[in-house]
Amino acid sequence: MPTSDDWYTGNKLEVRALRRRALAEAVIAARTQLGLSQSELARRAGLSRSAVVKLETGESGFGVDRLWDLAAALGVRPSALLAAAEADEEALATLGLDNQ
Template identity: 40%
Template sequence: MKHPVDVHVGSRVRQRRWMTGMTQQQLAERVGIKFQQIQKYETGMNRISASRLWDIAEALGVQVSFFFEGLQQDAETEAPSQPDMMADREAMELVRSYYAIPETQRRRLFDLARVLSDVA
């Protein structure tokens, strides 16, 4: 059975990998493992050891604490209290595309999105 913390950490690995545009194969090569192991980590099927998490954090350019951000445990269920919006592939692609836009245009797009969301 998957532990909720392992699922959360794995989804954060996937999120960061996607944000950087890295494939599972590329991350696996940087860490020195097979891409299938990355798949298992990202689904929470396999736990990530502390030293492996350190290597993954280094390869993805984040602190180890990044993988635990947003993990708020319910004292009774020990499950994350809110679903991670960034676990959605479409949301990840949108964010990555957003940051690929030049800053001045990105700011204008942000302002437009804010206005449109206020109208809805």
């Protein structure tokens, strides 16, 4: 069952936004590198264009199934999108890991 945004307050909302932004930027970079429009990515991934827009703006999160569908549509492994998101130092810091 999805968790309500009401549960997230203060810092948790900021962390969620940072993580969503980092992953959204990874998808945008992969999409633009392929020269795909949001509509074409949506078609290839079996999503609506509005779903892609929400993902790319951080308005919506990525579920595991959606991540796999997007990766397949972009011709990359899901781990490649996550690795690109991890390259965002601010997002990576939200994990609270020491230099890992």
